[in-house]
Amino acid sequence: MTESHTARLRAAEVTIGYDRRVISTDLSVDIPDGSFTVIVGPNACGKSTLLRALSRLIDPEKGRVLLDGKDIHGYRAKEVARRVGLLPQSSLAPDGIRVADLVARGRYPHQTLLRPWSDADELAVDEAMAATGVTELAGRLVDELSGGQRQRVWVAMVLAQQTPLLLLDEPTTFLDIAHQIELLELFTDLHEAGSTLVAVLHDLNHAARYATHLIAMKDGQVVAEGSPGEIVTAELVEEVFGLPCVVVPDPITDKPSVVPIGRVRPLREH
Amino acid sequence: MSAVLPDAAARMLSIRLGGGIWRLELRTLVIRIVLLALLLAVGGAALMSGTYQLDPSQVLSALSGGGEGTIRKLVLEWRLPRVLFAVLGGLALGISGAIFQSLTRNPLGSPDVIGFDAGSYTGALIVMLVLGSVSYAVIATGAVLGGVITALLVYLLAYRRGIQGFRFIIVGIGVSAFLVGINSYLLISTGIQEARAAVAWGFGSFSALGYEQLVPFVLVLAVILPLVMLARRGFAQLELGDDAAKAVGVDVERTRLTMTVLGVALTAIVTAAAGPIAFVALVAPQVARRLVRAPGLDMVSAGIMGALLMLSADFVGQRIDITVGLVTVVLGGGYFAWLLIREGFRR
Numbered sequence: 001m002t003e004s005h006t007a008r009l010r011a012a013e014v015t016i017g018y019d020r021r022v023i024s025t026d027l028s029v030d031i032p033d034g035s036f037t038v039i040v041g042p043n044a045c046g047k048s049t050l051l052r053a054l055s056r057l058i059d060p061e062k063g064r065v066l067l068d069g070k071d072i073h074g075y076r077a078k079e080v081a082r083r084v085g086l087l088p089q090s091s092l093a094p095d096g097i098r099v100a101d102l103v104a105r106g107r108y109p110h111q112t113l114l115r116p117w118s119d120a121d122e123l124a125v126d127e128a129m130a131a132t133g134v135t136e137l138a139g140r141l142v143d144e145l146s147g148g149q150r151q152r153v154w155v156a157m158v159l160a161q162q163t164p165l166l167l168l169d170e171p172t173t174f175l176d177i178a179h180q181i182e183l184l185e186l187f188t189d190l191h192e193a194g195s196t197l198v199a200v201l202h203d204l205n206h207a208a209r210y211a212t213h214l215i216a217m218k219d220g221q222v223v224a225e226g227s228p229g230e231i232v233t234a235e236l237v238e239e240v241f242g243l244p245c246v247v248v249p250d251p252i253t254d255k256p257s258v259v260p261i262g263r264v265r266p267l268r269e270h
Numbered sequence: 271m272s273a274v275l276p277d278a279a280a281r282m283l284s285i286r287l288g289g290g291i292w293r294l295e296l297r298t299l300v301i302r303i304v305l306l307a308l309l310l311a312v313g314g315a316a317l318m319s320g321t322y323q324l325d326p327s328q329v330l331s332a333l334s335g336g337g338e339g340t341i342r343k344l345v346l347e348w349r350l351p352r353v354l355f356a357v358l359g360g361l362a363l364g365i366s367g368a369i370f371q372s373l374t375r376n377p378l379g380s381p382d383v384i385g386f387d388a389g390s391y392t393g394a395l396i397v398m399l400v401l402g403s404v405s406y407a408v409i410a411t412g413a414v415l416g417g418v419i420t421a422l423l424v425y426l427l428a429y430r431r432g433i434q435g436f437r438f439i440i441v442g443i444g445v446s447a448f449l450v451g452i453n454s455y456l457l458i459s460t461g462i463q464e465a466r467a468a469v470a471w472g473f474g475s476f477s478a479l480g481y482e483q484l485v486p487f488v489l490v491l492a493v494i495l496p497l498v499m500l501a502r503r504g505f506a507q508l509e510l511g512d513d514a515a516k517a518v519g520v521d522v523e524r525t526r527l528t529m530t531v532l533g534v535a536l537t538a539i540v541t542a543a544a545g546p547i548a549f550v551a552l553v554a555p556q557v558a559r560r561l562v563r564a565p566g567l568d569m570v571s572a573g574i575m576g577a578l579l580m581l582s583a584d585f586v587g588q589r590i591d592i593t594v595g596l597v598t599v600v601l602g603g604g605y606f607a608w609l610l611i612r613e614g615f616r617r
Contacts, residue, residue, distance in 0.1 A: 019431070057516055081519030088513035094506075097565030108507055109519040113500065115290030122291075139281075161518065 006033050008196070009054060009084065009165055014063035016046075016053045023049045024220035026063065031165070031213075036191040037198045038207040041217035042241050047200045048089065048169055050217070054198065055086040055167045081109035085163035089170050091154055093142040099153050100138040103128055106160035128159035132186060148179035155186065166190065168199040172206070184210045204241075204258045208232050209250060216240050232256035298562045298571060305558075305574045309581060313357065316585050317349050351484050352476045355543070356581040356594070358491060359476075360550055362536040364558070364576020365498060367551030368567040369533035372509065373526065374435030377609065380552035381421075381537040384442025387548060388449035389420025390541035391472050395456045398468050406483065409471070410542035417538035420445060425530065474547035474595025476584055483543050490539050494532055501528050502569060509566045547595045549602020550576050550583075556609075 007030035017023040023046040031037050031054070039047040052058045053065055056072050065072040072080060085106075093102060106128070107121045129135045132152045137145065142153060151171065158166060168187070172180040180203070188210055191197050201207045207214060208228040215225045218240045224231045234247050237258055250257035283299055285292045317329045322344060324332075331337035332345035367380040374384075381387065393416020397409050428434070428441040453472075457465045504525045507515040512522050540547060554576035555567055562571050583597040 055517060057513060076519075077516070077521050078519035081517065086513070086517035088511065088517060090511065091514040092509065092511040094509040094566040096563060101565060105507060105510060106518060108503070111503070112290075113503075114288070116503070117284070117291040117293050118289065119291070158517075 007031050008033055008068050009066070009198075011050065011053060011060075011065050012063055014053055014060040014065060016049055016058060016060045018049075018058070022061070022220075027221065028063075029054075029215065029222060029225075031196060031198050033196055034191075034194070035196060035213040036187065036211055037196075037213040037215060038211035039198065039200045039215045039217060040202075040204055040207045040240075041223075045217045046220040047217050049220075051086075051167055051169050051198065051200050055084055056080050057086070057088075078109040081161065081163070083163055084165045084167060085158040085161040086167045087154060087158045087169060087171055089173075093150075095143075097142050098138070099134055099140050099142055099145075099156075100125060100129070102142050102153055103134075103156045103160050106157040109161065124160045124162050128156040131159055131190070132156040148175055148182070151175060151179070151183065152186075155183070159190070164194075164196060166195050166197045168197065170200050170202065173202065180206065204232070204237065205250070208256045208258070209253055228256055232258070295562075295564050298564050298568060301558075301561045302571055302574055305561075305571070305578055309357065309574065309578045312578065312581050312585055313353050316353050316356075316581065316588075317345055320344075320349065320588075347480070351480050352584070353581065355476050355479050355484055355487070356584045357577045358488065359540045359544060359547070360554070360577035360580025361573040362491060362494075362540050362576070363547065363550040363580065364554035364573040365495075365569050366533045366536035367553075367576070368555040368558075368569045368572035369498075369505075369529050369536075370551070371555050372505065372567045373529065373533070374438050376435050376439055377556050378552070379435060379439050379442075380555075381533065382546070382548040382551055383446070384424055384439055385420050385446030385449060386417045386424075386442075386534060386537050387541060387546035388446045388453065389423075390414070390417035390538060391453055391546050392416045392449050392456075393419070394471060394541075394545070395453055395468055398471070399456050399460045399464055404467075410483075413542040413545075414538040417541055418534055420449065421530070421534040470593075471545045472595075473593040474541075474545040474598070475593035476544055477593070479543065487539055487543050490535070494535050494539075497528075498532050498536075498569065501525055501532070505529050506566055545595060547580070547598055549598045549605065550579050553602055553605045554579050556605075 010030040011027055013026045013028050015022060015025045016027070027050065029050065039050065041047045049058070053060055056065070059073060067075065067080065067083060103125050104121065107124060110121065111117065126135070129138060132155050134149065134152050134156050137149060137153070142150060145153065151174075155171070171187075172183055175183065184206055187197055187199065191212070211228055213225065214228045214231055216223045216231065216236060223240050224236055232247055234245055237243055237245050237247070244261045245258050246261065247256045247258055249255070281296050283294050283296050314326065314329065318324045318326065324341065324345070328337060328341055329345055332342045335342070370379045370381055370384070371377055373379065390413040393412040393414070394409050396416070397403050397412030401408075403409065424438065424442045424445050427445070428438040430437070457468060460468070504520045507518055507520045508522065508525065515522050537551065555572035558571040558575040559567060562568050579598070579601075580594065583601060584594040587594045587597040
């Protein structure tokens, strides 16, 4: 089940939760370098909690999250932010902010009191907007954008941070299907350009199609991990989600595709 | 002025200095310059006019240390400290208002609304009426303590796994109402002479202030303002939400606590010196924001706006013989009504 990868980011036997409610106990996860890792699992299985622990948003009660071999909480906050970028589940755009200004907020970890802005910042913002296709929107107010455009702007902000590792917490949840695919294609481009990505996704078919490394979680524990072709089986989906299904190859990519059985009505005979 | 410029570069002014670039929106810069010019004009008018009218050349020569002895005394010892107090006090209140409105994400979340002024008054009243002190320094200390303790109380009562803006404001308004009751009780249960003096303090006035009060005020301000400027950039990132702010490397809890302390301090030093002056902290950041139209709350513009509001209020108050605190209450009351009506119609 586990292969030997190098992993700049990993959780080592962490116990994580909120307040006193423990979500995961002794959980160990490696994020293979250069992978597009997708974490899937039913609601409340702890996948977002794991992502929050990996991005230093919550502190494990036990165990450690290791970034480049060192406890992530041992770094200065800005140092982590130069290596790991995060697209949180929900963010707020300040009133009246324009696209270019919001994207520029991603440059914070690269700035100092005496160097509030630099040519490198300018370049990073331009590149991030170009990569996400929001260059034309640079002068627009974020409040006026559609949901799909706004999410691309938030992605641009994280890209402007220029981190080798990118964590994405349910990036596609509130988008329509076309915008979901558009965003996943963009993530694939970023992955091919050399970034390591970790995303929490709800849609199993999207996960199976776009992930190079899949982690399936249930009740705070990892049930299976590996390439989608190896691990996505009807048995696993039944075990993790309690959903009877068949797994067939996706006609476009040949990757596994999950078709729920549901309550099967007898087919009409011809 | 309302045209939307699509090109980001055209509305941004960049200044290169050393290895870094300082950027400012062109509109923000223009507004600040206009506000500063107005401030200078009102300040000049305040130095010139009064029971003894002076012309600009007399004021200028007095400021540069020349001119007649009596005029120099009038300008430098009587009128100038008052103008400086109004300007710097307004600056402090404007910035303090911007801090709390940003922390609470709410235009009502200013220190006067959430009870810090009432608490300072309680502190001062206890010193004046219960301890029977008339010393300025002791009263000022009482006011600062009252404000800080109130802030702490509101913070603790509103704390539930972090601070949430709306709960903070509601708790603050509740604490404020409670303190107003205590203040009334303290005033009623005392002699009429003492009560009169205490009530006068409660209206907020600059008329009794001289360099003796100005110097410590300026010294404290000179410590607080650089700290605010240091924490400002990280603080602005909090507008993105806690998760996003943490993700770009902001120490969210520490930044929030630092700014709360600095904001309380800014209000407390003004109240300590001049008594509670309501509504400048509430109004200045919002007016500045509407003029500047930059994202989020712009503390520098809010501070300049606060200075202008305070100086103008004192100027007007002096002409019709009421205290600056009363003028700001009247002005602020109108603004408050307008805000509530507007919010009401939006629903």
